[in-house]
Amino acid sequence: MQKVFNNCYDLDRRCYEKFGLTEDILMEHAAEGMARHIRDTCGDKEQLLIAAGPGNNGADGITLARLLHGDFDVSLYLPYGAKSAMAKIQLERFLQLGAEPVQSPPLQADIVVDTLFGTGFAKPLDTKGIDLVDSFNGMEAYKIACDVPTGIDPNGNPNPIAFHADTTITMGALKKALFSDHAKPYVGRIEVVDLGISRTHYEHHTDAFLLTQEDFTPPLRTNAASHKGTFGHLCVIAGKKRGAAVLCGSAALRFGAGLVTLISDRNIDNLPFSLMQSGDLPDTTSAIAMGMGMGYDYDPILIKTSIVEDDIPILMDADMCYVPWIRTLLEKCSKTVVTPHPKEFSVLLKTLEIDNVTVSEIQRDRFGWAKRFSEAYPKTVLLLKGANTLIAHEGIIYINPLGTPVLSQAGSGDILSGLIASLMAQGYTPLNAAINGSLAHALSARRYKGANFSATAEDLIEEIRWLVN
Numbered sequence: 001m002q003k004v005f006n007n008c009y010d011l012d013r014r015c016y017e018k019f020g021l022t023e024d025i026l027m028e029h030a031a032e033g034m035a036r037h038i039r040d041t042c043g044d045k046e047q048l049l050i051a052a053g054p055g056n057n058g059a060d061g062i063t064l065a066r067l068l069h070g071d072f073d074v075s076l077y078l079p080y081g082a083k084s085a086m087a088k089i090q091l092e093r094f095l096q097l098g099a100e101p102v103q104s105p106p107l108q109a110d111i112v113v114d115t116l117f118g119t120g121f122a123k124p125l126d127t128k129g130i131d132l133v134d135s136f137n138g139m140e141a142y143k144i145a146c147d148v149p150t151g152i153d154p155n156g157n158p159n160p161i162a163f164h165a166d167t168t169i170t171m172g173a174l175k176k177a178l179f180s181d182h183a184k185p186y187v188g189r190i191e192v193v194d195l196g197i198s199r200t201h202y203e204h205h206t207d208a209f210l211l212t213q214e215d216f217t218p219p220l221r222t223n224a225a226s227h228k229g230t231f232g233h234l235c236v237i238a239g240k241k242r243g244a245a246v247l248c249g250s251a252a253l254r255f256g257a258g259l260v261t262l263i264s265d266r267n268i269d270n271l272p273f274s275l276m277q278s279g280d281l282p283d284t285t286s287a288i289a290m291g292m293g294m295g296y297d298y299d300p301i302l303i304k305t306s307i308v309e310d311d312i313p314i315l316m317d318a319d320m321c322y323v324p325w326i327r328t329l330l331e332k333c334s335k336t337v338v339t340p341h342p343k344e345f346s347v348l349l350k351t352l353e354i355d356n357v358t359v360s361e362i363q364r365d366r367f368g369w370a371k372r373f374s375e376a377y378p379k380t381v382l383l384l385k386g387a388n389t390l391i392a393h394e395g396i397i398y399i400n401p402l403g404t405p406v407l408s409q410a411g412s413g414d415i416l417s418g419l420i421a422s423l424m425a426q427g428y429t430p431l432n433a434a435i436n437g438s439l440a441h442a443l444s445a446r447r448y449k450g451a452n453f454s455a456t457a458e459d460l461i462e463e464i465r466w467l468v469n
């Protein structure tokens with residue numbers, strides 16, 4: 001897990017006060033990090049265009065121009081001039097080389113480094129900025145963004161457009177803006193550069209963490225004297241669209257639940273042999289999944305009472321966001337996970353009378369809304385689906401950036417529910433179940449070898465068998 005911050009201004013200040021570093025030292029390391037990346041990965045390329053803005057993001061770029069001048073054919077372009085104190089100092093140092101900034105950017109370059117605006121990006125790009133970013137995006141070049149791609153605002157939204165980076169080299173620590181859904185197409189690969197001090201020392205407290213593959217803890221079986229009851233009994237409520245419950249149950253079984261029963265008052269035809277069905281909740285139930293394909297008029301009487309009385313761990317997806325009695329479960333049960341996509345989340349916020357917001361308002365501030373929900377319902381783990389899935393609990397947010405377009409497929413959400421509920425049935429805490437279920441979902445998609453448009457829900461379930469670490 002890596003720490004993620006709103007921005008680095010407080011961390012920089014702490015560096016000056018606690019470790020006696022200066023802005024100049026930090027900046028030299030920022031630029032040296034970019035220079036190292038360019039030397040290591042672009043040794044065969046010659047023409048380097050650096051577009052530098054007026055502030056310290058631009059100052060990083062001017063510093064980079066000095067570091068690489070002589071080794072590369074450097075064009076330094078300053079469309080807004082050099083305005084911050086450090087930008088002026090760095091420009092003076094650049095001029096001492098006998099070099100000059102160019103008056104207009106070359107039409108083509110091998111490498112384009114965007115150092116126009118970083119964490120100080122404060123208002124929409126003006127026409128000049130839009131035209132520049134647009135022309136850079138159209139170039140066939142290797143594109144590097146310094147800290148944050150220009151145009152991405154602090155909430156991670158292109159405003160109104162953004163630099164399309166192949167790689168973003170971010171300074172000191174990861175920033176939330178890089179992990180919004182809207183920023184995902186723009187950031188490319190993300191690298192963090194140390195600023196004269198290890199990240200361990202540079203980073204401080206935060207409320208957000210980035211999940212990596214190394215965080216994945218699969219439910220490997222270590223108990224040699226086990227039996228099927230050792231690994232829990234998941235019950236999936238099968239409502240109107242029974243296929244959703246079958247996919248959920250099949251994924252849960254594949255991910256290690258000892259027993260999976262579909263609960264329905266009607267016979268379910270063509271059920272896979274490994275899934276059971278029942279009209280009532282069995283006494284051995286160790287977790288419940290409900291909502292997927294359930295419909296909005298499901299009669300909860302019996303089920304709701306047993307869930308609440310026995311405080312059974314429960315995963316709620318999809319249609320559960322629409323039913324007012326979700327509130328009882330969220331308030332009375334101590335182990336709950338809710339897994340909406342943005343539209344369902346908008347409905348859920350309304351159902352729970354937290355707020356009335358549109359899907360696009362949610363998508364423009366996913367971190368903010370996820371945090372707000374988790375503060376209103378601290379016992380519940382929220383998993384907000386998206387290109388970068390967010391998992392929120394007690395105001396802390398975990399980001400899963402590993403999802404791919406392979407997952408944009410009917411049934412994919414039912415599988416995610418099954419993976420998480422399977423772990424809940426096996427005794428994982430709701431938070432660990434949400435984290436590991438979400439990682440398993442993304443890693444299955446990454447393992448899939450077919451064309452990225454071709455995976456069906458069944459294909460994803462097949463991939464689960466290979467998730468050993």
Ligand SMILES: NC(=O)C1=CN([C@@H]2O[C@H](COP(=O)(O)OP(=O)(O)OC[C@H]3O[C@@H](n4cnc5c(N)ncnc54)[C@H](O)[C@@H]3O)[C@@H](O)[C@H]2O)[C@H](O)CC1
Nearest residue numbers: 008027055056057117118119120121122123124147171172
């Ligand atoms: N630890 C670190 O992250 C370090 C980061 N460094 C770099 O410094 C920038 C942040 O610098 P700052 O001067 O605060 O902000 P910017 O350069 O991003 O921009 C500020 C500058 O731009 C003007 N401005 C803002 N938005 C717009 C706009 N849309 N149109 C026109 N002008 C705009 C604003 O008024 C200011 O003049 C960070 O990203 C890193 O790259 C340092 O290297 C130290 C360590």
